[in-house]
Amino acid sequence: MTFESLQQQREYLLLECISGSKAYNLQVPTSDTDIKGVFILPPSELYGMTYTPQVANESNDEVYFEIKRFLELLEKNNPNILELLSTTDRNLLFRHPLMDLIQPGDFLSKLCLDTFAGYAKTQIKKAKGLNKKINQSHGPERKDVFEFCYVVAGGHSVPLREWLHEKQLRHQDCGLAKLDHFRDVYALYHTSQFEPGTFFRGIFSGPEANDVQLSPIPKGVAPLTIMQFNKDGYTVYCKDFAAYWEWVALRNEARYEHNKELGADYDSKHMMHTFRLLTMAEEIALYKEVRVYRHDRDFLLRIRNGAFTYDELLEMATQKLYDMEQLYAASDLPDHPEPALADSLLIRIREEFYVPKK
Incomplete structure (x- = not known):
């Protein structure tokens, strides 16, 4: 069973209702019309190897539950299913007499x-x-490791970028060495401290880097300064940045603009x-x-x-x-619905639908 085949075989429909905002009496001029319903499988599919619990159109605005799945969810007091069963006559499009066997109050x-x-x-x-x-306000470009690095200068912590600019140094000419017993703290060196031809890897590999990088440092030279990388802060920032732009990509733009206009x-x-x-x-x-x-x-x-x-x-x-x-x-x-009720209803509905009384 598919959504399309159900539309062509409407004799297998048991219930069809307008749902959503129009059923709740909460519609506004821009509201869509949602449809929910219940169907029963054709005997050939019921007795075969496949079972289709529900079908829906591409936009998911129209959803139909097979009677077994419907009763399973009803037994769990699923809000959407209880609402569907209790839809008022004004929003009822079709109701098979067999659906009268299922009363919301029994569940x-x-x-x-x-x-x-x-x-x-x-x-x-x-x-x-x-x-x-x-x-939140995240620009389109992710901040790099630079923004989370600080050095010690004059007894104070100074942003690494600011310190490098003041010293007229490039980060590509700097090398880092770990300091024992200090988490995310490094000794920072510059090629100018060493013999010509000494090269370092730089503080990080590029804008997409998620961590700083170390360089082999010749012994016997004191570091220019001590640098700390706020790695935890950078990790949290990257997660927030990714989540924010994923939300932007997936958000309902009309609803977002509505909330924006309201100042909500x-x-x-x-x-x-x-x-x-x-x-x-x-x-x-x-x-x-x-x-x-x-x-x-x-x-x-x-x-x-x-x-x-x-x-x-x-x-x-x-x-x-x-x-x-x-x-x-x-x-x-x-505390919960009668355990045997859904089972007995399912058997009776299938029996009466497939083999109607003469």
């Missing part, structure tokens, strides 16, 4: 505290990571969905139902539109997480 459990709140925590972590990246130092859409998930988890504990269509649209869109500071949102989210833990501790929801 809701205290696992939702971990699945909904756990996913929300992931969104907060993403927002924190984005907060860090938005406030976090991903406002991530934070909006964080609060949506936290509130939905609270509702499950209080009302034992999954409320996909959001009547708190105004509050959630205020988050998306940057009405709150980053710190305000983190404080509110932390309080919500604490309150939710209290709600689930007091709830009479089961």
Whole structure:
């Protein structure tokens, strides 16, 4: 089964719904239409050697789960699957009568505290990571080893580049020797201290170097100075530099520009969905139902539109997480769904679909 073949064999569809922002009542003029659904494999594939758990289009805006995979995820209280099963009629495109056998309330459990709140925590972590990246400023060129080297001069530490410029020396004419018992500290020599024809390898090999390099140093000559290479600082910088430009390459440019226009130092859409998930988890504990269509649209869109500071949102989210833990501790929801339920439903749905009653 592929996405394309499913579209051509729609008789194997069990459920098809509009999902995402339009299902949540959180759409804005630029929102796409996401589709999610459930299908059942044709008998020839079910009885064969292959199994297709889900299919999707290239952009992943349309995703369909095979009924077995759907029930597996439902048993784990996966938020996306519970939302799909609880989609309101206004966003329902097709529903096979067999889907009436699967009721969300039969699967809701205290696992939702971990699945909904756990996913929300992931969104907060993403927002924190984005907060860090938005406030970083890395030029397109990576700094070289030079920027992290310092020498001792006049009882003070001086940047190596500055010291070389003042002394009118080239780093290519310098040689380094390790100092015992001193981590990342070196004795620095210059060819001018030795007989003509003495050559050193230089302090580092080039702009892409990740470390300094040593040279064989003739004995009996005192170093010009002592140099320290902040190797740990350089390693951290290189990782941050690489992560920043990877983020730039992969980021959603429209969303980034939206946050930039708002002056928000976090991903406002991530934070909006964080609060949506936290509130939905609270509702499950209080009302034992999954409320996909959001009547708190105004509050959630205020988050998306940057009405709150980053710190305000983190404080509110932390309080919500604490309150939710209290709600689930007091709830009479089961710890997990009935283990045999998904299995019995899968058998019944397959039997009734493949061999309909006369």
